Amino acid sequence: MDNNENEKIDLSVVVPIYNEEGNVKELHRQIVDACEKLEKSYEVIFVDDGSSDQTVAKCKTLQPLILVELRKNFGQTAAFDAGFKRSRGKTIITMDGDLQNDPADIKLLLEKKKEGYDVVSGWRKKRKDSFSKKFFSRTANLLRKVLLEDKIHDSGCSLKAYNGKALRNVDLFGEMHRFIPALLELDGYSVGEVVVSHHPRIHGETKYNWKRSVKGFVDMIFIWFWRKYASRPLHFFGGGGIVLMLIGSGIIGWMLVEKLFLGATLAERIWPLIGVFLVMLGVQFFIFGFLADIAIKNYYKNNHRMNYNIKKVVEN
Ligand code: UDP
Numbered sequence: 001m002d003n004n005e006n007e008k009i010d011l012s013v014v015v016p017i018y019n020e021e022g023n024v025k026e027l028h029r030q031i032v033d034a035c036e037k038l039e040k041s042y043e044v045i046f047v048d049d050g051s052s053d054q055t056v057a058k059c060k061t062l063q064p065l066i067l068v069e070l071r072k073n074f075g076q077t078a079a080f081d082a083g084f085k086r087s088r089g090k091t092i093i094t095m096d097g098d099l100q101n102d103p104a105d106i107k108l109l110l111e112k113k114k115e116g117y118d119v120v121s122g123w124r125k126k127r128k129d130s131f132s133k134k135f136f137s138r139t140a141n142l143l144r145k146v147l148l149e150d151k152i153h154d155s156g157c158s159l160k161a162y163n164g165k166a167l168r169n170v171d172l173f174g175e176m177h178r179f180i181p182a183l184l185e186l187d188g189y190s191v192g193e194v195v196v197s198h199h200p201r202i203h204g205e206t207k208y209n210w211k212r213s214v215k216g217f218v219d220m221i222f223i224w225f226w227r228k229y230a231s232r233p234l235h236f237f238g239g240g241g242i243v244l245m246l247i248g249s250g251i252i253g254w255m256l257v258e259k260l261f262l263g264a265t266l267a268e269r270i271w272p273l274i275g276v277f278l279v280m281l282g283v284q285f286f287i288f289g290f291l292a293d294i295a296i297k298n299y300y301k302n303n304h305r306m307n308y309n310i311k312k313v314v315e316n
């Protein structure tokens with residue numbers, strides 16, 4: 001999908017909003033203020049994620065604003081995605097709707113982006129959150145660094161700037177908004193980082209809870225797998241399958257030798273069972289690999305994608 005025709009605006013600011021009645025007005029004022037100072041064309045997109053308070057009514061009084069209303073609460077990632085799909089900016093800025101991010105920092109992100117990055121992520125070096133949340137977040141960041149080997153410090157920071165075309169091409173599920181830079185890096189886009197300010201939450205409540213961290217963790221495992229084996233899942237499952245089959249066959253072979261040549265009785269031994277089990281598991285893995293391979297081929301085909309990404313073509 002090419003969105004070239006959409007890119008008539010310099011900046012799209014996309015904010016997911018769920019029960020933030022105490023914040024939307026001030027947030028909107030600060031965003032407009034920051035964008036006006038930049039002297040660029042811009043649009044502000046608030047995505048209401050099924051709020052049950054006065055958020056929508058308050059948003060309706062704001063201008064300029066594109067308000068995307070989701071039918072119910074689908075979660076922050078879904079809200080972001082809906083906003084991205086509606087956006088027309090060459091650059092997309094994302095941030096939280098709780099005033100913990102500072103719209104004035106958009107300027108810093110853009111300056112960094114100008115150095116040649118496709119993605120610039122904010123880094124809340126001095127975080128104003130509870131101890132437990134910082135603890136969870138730091139642990140998750142550490143794990144992410146090991147699994148995904150990306151270079152940024154703070155992927156949980158919503159304040160980010162993206163190349164609009166790249167972002168509109170990403171498929172988002174679950175709690176994946178945190179890993180968008182990692183996903184884009186997989187496609188060969190460059191990711192930078194800049195320190196941004198962070199404020200304590202004053203109005204409304206955090207929607208963060210442990211369930212979101214569990215989902216985030218599972219999503220991270222998925223991206224790890226995707227990163228390594230997206231183009232050939234058979235290499236992963238098939239490789240594992242062969243190893244298991246070899247070990248299983250080895251054990252069965254040895255048992256046969258014992259029985260036929262050494263006269264051992266196998267009735268009370270556990271090893272034949274383990275051998276057969278491993279061989280069967282190996283076969284299962286292999287079949288799984290084939291199925292995953294077929295599924296992935298369909299994925300690329302249906303989405304008109306390839307497992308590579310062309311930067312440009314020069315014809316002389
Ligand atoms: N949010 C949302 N849908 C949800 C949960 C959160 O759109 O189901 C929004 C929320 O309104 C805020 C942003 O996502 O603008 C971040 O949420 P929150 O501040 O609660 O998370 P935290 O910053 O505490 O991790």
Ligand code: MG
Pocket residue numbers: 096098100201206
């Ligand atoms: Mg917050």
